[in-house]
Amino acid sequence: MPTLKVTVGERDRLDQRTRSRIEAAQEGEDLEPAQPVLNFDSYGALSRLLSPKNLELLEVISEHEPGSIRDAAELVDRDYKQVHRNLTELADIGVIELEGGGPGQAKEPKLSYDGLEIDIPFARSNGIAGSAAP
Template sequence: MTQTLNVTIGSPDRSGLEDRLKAVGAGEDVAPHNPTLAIEDLETFGRVFRSTNLELLEAIVEHNPSSIRELARLVDQNPPEVLENVHELADYGLLELEEDGQAKRPVVWYDEIDVNLPLTSTGAQRDAANA
């Protein structure tokens, strides 16, 4: 079964979040929510999803490396550079680092990214851009 991470440009959509949190707090069974990552702007999106980072994510999904050093070997890059990129991806929630002895194992829970890239601005975004 394909697990998809939804990515949008702009502020996170928190509609319904309060109701979902109340339901969880009351012990109700809440249906899974499609996880969505909101990237603040196109410049950040371009940096986070540059080809080097996408190559790392693909290698993690395909090979399930046991460490960052193994990941660096898989993509034929220097471990310090891979470490820096992996930390950036972890900061944005695109992967997790699991402690495995002295090594940190990069883990990606999804195998597909769905990007919602609007080509028009909403009124508030348009007004801010023109200010």
């Protein structure tokens, strides 16, 4: 499994990188597989992914491979509904997958990546972060 690169406010740069890769592929260049990237619009949105409860769930999935959301909830000693909500959010952004879940089947949380690589440069021209005016 690859590592997921997580960024904040990098949409323009990522769009340009994607366009460059498309052009290179159209010109017949051999391309290395691109690292998957998850970009958040704000630090607040990123903080939801990096909440202690979500990080604990990711660690439990990695170490214990729970067979269901209920098993994951028991491993972290939290309410099923809260864990279900957190895991659904993580699945919605692609950090995990919820496999199964057909009639009478439990949804099994599975990691989509080996880890997260957080990339947060502090100097920005897009207003996410930067120096204050004197």
